[in-house]
Amino acid sequence: MKKSPLVILLLTVMLDLIGFGIVLPLLPTYAKDLGASPFMIGLIAAIFSIMQFIFSPLWGKLSDKIGRRPVMLISIFVTALSYLIFSQSDTILLLIFARGLSGVGSANIAAAQAYITDVTDSKSRSGAMGMIGAAFGVGFIIGPLVGGLLKHNYGIEMVGYVASALIFFDFILAVFFLPESNKQAKKFHIGMFSGKSEASGSANSSSSSFLKEKITEYVDGLKLTFSSKPLALLMIANYIFTFAIVNMQVASILLWKEYFLASDQEIGYIFAYVGFFSVIVQGGLIRQLIKKLGEHKLFLWGHIFTFAGVFFVPFIPQDTLFTYGLLILLCFAIGTSLVAPINLSMISLYSYKQKQGQILGLSQSVNSFARIMGPFSGSVLYGMNFHAPYIVAGLLTIIGTFIAFALFKYKIEALEPVAEAESI
Template structure:
């Protein structure tokens, strides 16, 4: 067992190394996360159309969407814990190579089975966010960590905005081309990581702290009175949003006669609005109104957006509905994450946020399956009414959240 003095000395040494690392490793990690979300954004607007071309039912489209998130649910904790033991660099390389293979399989897909394999392999590769976050923790001093994590958040937003736009351009050359372009991005990132990304000299246990807890920890966290409402909102809001995200391309194709290119620009529009809210407004809004009020507003806006989306075939109404959804999501998600981190015990923040992330991913598994099945069997508006009811339940639950703004005042 090491003494407190030895641990303090090792921590100080780690921070000294962090200060010497410079920006290049952080930029490569930024690129990795950016390409993960770029690939996700490239695929989402074209996946339902491609699946239908391969004779998939709408319900099958839901399972196809869910398969990607299922692999992330299973492998995000695994990659994170493994990187604590064997190193960040090798795990990032393996995951990037898996992503490249998954996208290549997409490009060559001629059957639904191949499409499922493509999404599951890509999901396994893109489940490296915990490793990227742990790397940032390893190579930044404490005072610079928020800036490093901010770069990871910016990569999320930028990838989700540019992915659909690039996907729409690529789709003009055939839906298979989208997979080849995503594979090319992943391969470039793999080569750059192999050539230039160093292994941190001192690895923390950052990933294990977030995902290394057993089922008992998850269950106790979910049951904890001051945490369970925020955690439930994580799942419910993501479930409702995933109902929309999975069926939106089906809806716009069937009811609005959108082309693949138009759907790609539609998702770009959603991404831009989310990034504008999360990047430019959320900090000031939180300081002024507090997390509880913002969570309620975000859920209410999302519910209105879900009601309006299938209401008419008027494109202006659709644009307004998607704006409500994007702004609502952009407000609710970071506000609830902030709420959860502040309600968590100081020595368990990482683990509790890991539970929240797992519940959110679970919503991305259940939501597409329920939404696509409802679209096929109950009608095109059914997923949106299911999502609206879910958002209304979450909104009612948000009344039980503590008002952190009053505590600060």
């Protein structure tokens, strides 16, 4: 196995996520400065996830046809263009368009994961996939720091320019150093994005049936999942936990800015602080804890820590954001870093044999739906009362805690009804 293509791929993913992290913490307050209503702020936050949900499987499927390299190149270029448009977004409609276009480009994660499966064997694949998770953490440490510094000192235009330049550098790296990994794909030559019409035509002709196909897969996946009580509980926990976190993320940025009077630069520090401890937990500590305590106990404690990390945020005194607030956010970083990966791990462990891919795919879809709906809820609730998003998030994590308790009665190794799964 050649390691260099994987290194270049992970570098491009990390640069992409740093660009994402530069812009993300500034969006809600900038949208509000443009006159956006709570609903519109929710839409601006959600449009990225909506486009990712639509285009992620399309990019993945297209990469099977024409190759990973052209899909990665085109999507990276689209992302760089979106940040350039963002730098000039002086109206709400233009800001929505820029974020939607960014979601289209950043949906290349499916193609990136497919690239990893092409260049790794079964033994090294999990580690390589884990590196993508680490790239997310690095992006959320470096990106917000840079974004807050740029916005504070040079304005929103410079934020867009730097993010665009970073992603365009990512594009140049991929052009020169990222080889094609899918040897079975139809040839697709990229000079200035010119390709064989046969490949693109084939992709376009299948697009009409793709939606029906995905709906059928989704319904079948739900039937399969809800035929098992622990799987059903985990899938419900996945949705409500993701919804709870996204529900309060948009509200948090507004709260830090308006109630705690934090600057854009200080908000960047907060994001980097949470990202730093998330990387520590997910980068190795979680494996040791699983060996010592097991998935069930960690899943429970993750929800308890997360409750402490979301519910109490708006109730601390205004001048304690960087004292009591940091302690609460430490709980948030620990809790979310435990719950999300353990939920995915437990879904995999409880899944029917030979059906893991389908069930894990459904889990990603459920997660995406929560990321689409959460920003609307958080923005509207914040507009009603700034305590509301955190109270709702806290209540949802309590429900997740009860689900975690309920899962203790189901032994992981006892769940293997393969024949039942096949009959559904």
